[in-house]
Amino acid sequence: MYRIGLISLFAFGLACLGLSSCQRSEPRVYDEIAFKPISKSPLMDALNASPVDVQVGWTLPGNWLMKDSSSGMRAGSFAIQDSNLMNTGEVDPNAVDVSVTHFAGDAGGLERNVQRWMGQIGVRLDSIELSALLSNATTFKTLTGEEGRFIDLTTLLSGDLTQDKSIFGAIVPGDGYTLFVKAMGEKGKVVSARDEVRVFSRSLVLKAESK
Amino acid sequence: MNAPSLSWRQRCARHPVTRWLLHPGITLVSLILLFLLIFFGTLYQTDHGLYEAQRKFFGYGIVLLGGYVPVPSASLVLWVLSIQLVITVALVLPWRWRKFGLWISHLGILSLLIGGFVTQILAQESQATLAEGETANYSTSYHDWELAFWVTNADTNHVVAWGSEDLQPGRSLKVPPYPFEITVDAYFPNSAAFNSSATGGKSAAINPSGIAMLESRPLDKEVEKNTPGILFTLKQPGHKDKKIQLYGLESQPLLLKDGGQMVRCQLRLKHYPLPFWVKLTEFTRTLHPGTDMAASYESTVDLIENNESRPVRIYMNNPLRHDGYTFFQASFSQEQNGTERSTFAVVTNPGRLLPYISSITVFAGLLIHFLLIFVGYARREGAV
Numbered sequence: 065m066y067r068i069g070l071i072s073l074f075a076f077g078l079a080c081l082g083l084s085s086c087q088r089s090e091p092r093v094y095d096e097i098a099f100k101p102i103s104k105s106p107l108m109d110a111l112n113a114s115p116v117d118v119q120v121g122w123t124l125p126g127n128w129l130m131k132d133s134s135s136g137m138r139a140g141s142f143a144i145q146d147s148n149l150m151n152t153g154e155v156d157p158n159a160v161d162v163s164v165t166h167f168a169g170d171a172g173g174l175e176r177n178v179q180r181w182m183g184q185i186g187v188r189l190d191s192i193e194l195s196a197l198l199s200n201a202t203t204f205k206t207l208t209g210e211e212g213r214f215i216d217l218t219t220l221l222s223g224d225l226t227q228d229k230s231i232f233g234a235i236v237p238g239d240g241y242t243l244f245v246k247a248m249g250e251k252g253k254v255v256s257a258r259d260e261v262r263v264f265s266r267s268l269v270l271k272a273e274s275k
Numbered sequence: 276m277n278a279p280s281l282s283w284r285q286r287c288a289r290h291p292v293t294r295w296l297l298h299p300g301i302t303l304v305s306l307i308l309l310f311l312l313i314f315f316g317t318l319y320q321t322d323h324g325l326y327e328a329q330r331k332f333f334g335y336g337i338v339l340l341g342g343y344v345p346v347p348s349a350s351l352v353l354w355v356l357s358i359q360l361v362i363t364v365a366l367v368l369p370w371r372w373r374k375f376g377l378w379i380s381h382l383g384i385l386s387l388l389i390g391g392f393v394t395q396i397l398a399q400e401s402q403a404t405l406a407e408g409e410t411a412n413y414s415t416s417y418h419d420w421e422l423a424f425w426v427t428n429a430d431t432n433h434v435v436a437w438g439s440e441d442l443q444p445g446r447s448l449k450v451p452p453y454p455f456e457i458t459v460d461a462y463f464p465n466s467a468a469f470n471s472s473a474t475g476g477k478s479a480a481i482n483p484s485g486i487a488m489l490e491s492r493p494l495d496k497e498v499e500k501n502t503p504g505i506l507f508t509l510k511q512p513g514h515k516d517k518k519i520q521l522y523g524l525e526s527q528p529l530l531l532k533d534g535g536q537m538v539r540c541q542l543r544l545k546h547y548p549l550p551f552w553v554k555l556t557e558f559t560r561t562l563h564p565g566t567d568m569a570a571s572y573e574s575t576v577d578l579i580e581n582n583e584s585r586p587v588r589i590y591m592n593n594p595l596r597h598d599g600y601t602f603f604q605a606s607f608s609q610e611q612n613g614t615e616r617s618t619f620a621v622v623t624n625p626g627r628l629l630p631y632i633s634s635i636t637v638f639a640g641l642l643i644h645f646l647l648i649f650v651g652y653a654r655r656e657g658a659v
Contacts, residue, residue: 089441091435091436091437091441091448091449091450091451092421092434092435092436092437092438093433093434093435093436094413094434094436094546094548095431095432095433095434095548096412096413096431096432096434096546096548097410097411097412097413097430097431097432097552098427098429098430098431098432117530117537119483119527119530120484120527121483121484121485122484122485123485124485130468130484130522130524130525131524138526139526139527140484140526140527141526267485269485273530273537
């Protein structure tokens, strides 16, 4: 009897050790909500109604770092680093933030989106000035042939002497969607980064498929 | 002559193996080892981060104390102590009323150890980040990754995912029900991604974000800062094999065609499905006057289950507890466009009550034991 007792105890110990080192050899299978950001803004509603899947490819300039864009609605998120800091391996706390986003349809139209960007840096233009800004915007083509416009807000002043942020971006209307590239940060840094944003925007490869 | 009168417990207890297993020297060495592991583990944590220290000093394996002395890590030591405790309770502790308190306290210590093992194996910590109006029925790991494949039907993603622990080079993995088989060529727990300008226009494999090359990097001491990368070969019946590389920071998945349906593939932080839905209805934060520093912040969420919804406020020291899950208000963030996001720490731990129960049990056992000793002493004194 006592042998059975001893054997049971050892078996229990071994079983516990064995269980503690068990490894899964099957994939996990589960269902989850197809996560869609919800907002009251028409822009976000447009995203939710998107009938197309858009894949965006690009070529990054050398000093651009990929950032985490898994939360939110960005297709890509980058930091334009100060090249001196980058060489030392340090993180630039004032890096220009570049976002790549896309929305269904015209996403509210070119004018409305430019006004939205202006609102983010506290700049206001009347309708005549805005029309002039848009008509003077230079156009470009992506690698896959979509025609877009560069929107340069670095020349605009808000009248607020403390204004230190600015935006340079590109808006590309595609087939059933609109893509936005926005570089935002300290004005001087955004001005310096304009050429890189142009090169980046021209390198875009866009593929859209119906859902 | 006395042997036949011994019970099986007594015979087991007197067996040389049992005596060897219960040798006080083993207990003493184990306790000293635990002390040293905690001491050196705490020092190690300052340079290598909490996660790495926990994994190395408190997991399973051998650790070099001070870089030279090999000792078993804390989980192995605790197993030795647990086995000693189980043998003591099962074979040695006498069946007497006078020892009733000791029985209770030993069982309390045993349940404390069991609670520790249950927590180590089954506890899960993750997070959920939501903007106002957003709903989620899953949480996301802080630092564990998965290679996920999914098809979206209506509002649901049907996901098949292999955890990073399975992504060992040379291993072939199937992704049922999708007709894909992947062979892992390389998996880097921490990596850097380069575009084609860094590789002279060449690309090692297909990538949805224009990444041309992945390179392994040393692990960061803060485990959340590690970004993995994977290079694998995708086999699909009727198609040529494809080399694919994915990087943990990519926001868009790779699209793969399986007949008429689109399968998405992404290397991402592990998702853990929840048995209910949580919708953030309101997030409020109060700032310290004249500053951008948050004095307090709280979230109001709708807890949705079985088509019924109830509002719950989550704030400091007032988490949402439901169905074994606890949602703590952890942090918040603000995007450039002003959108505020609330982040919840999501914890599930089947053994979370065991430490409380164990502590009370040990306390009650010791109390009973000392009372019984006191009563016995008082009786003897009275008799004298």
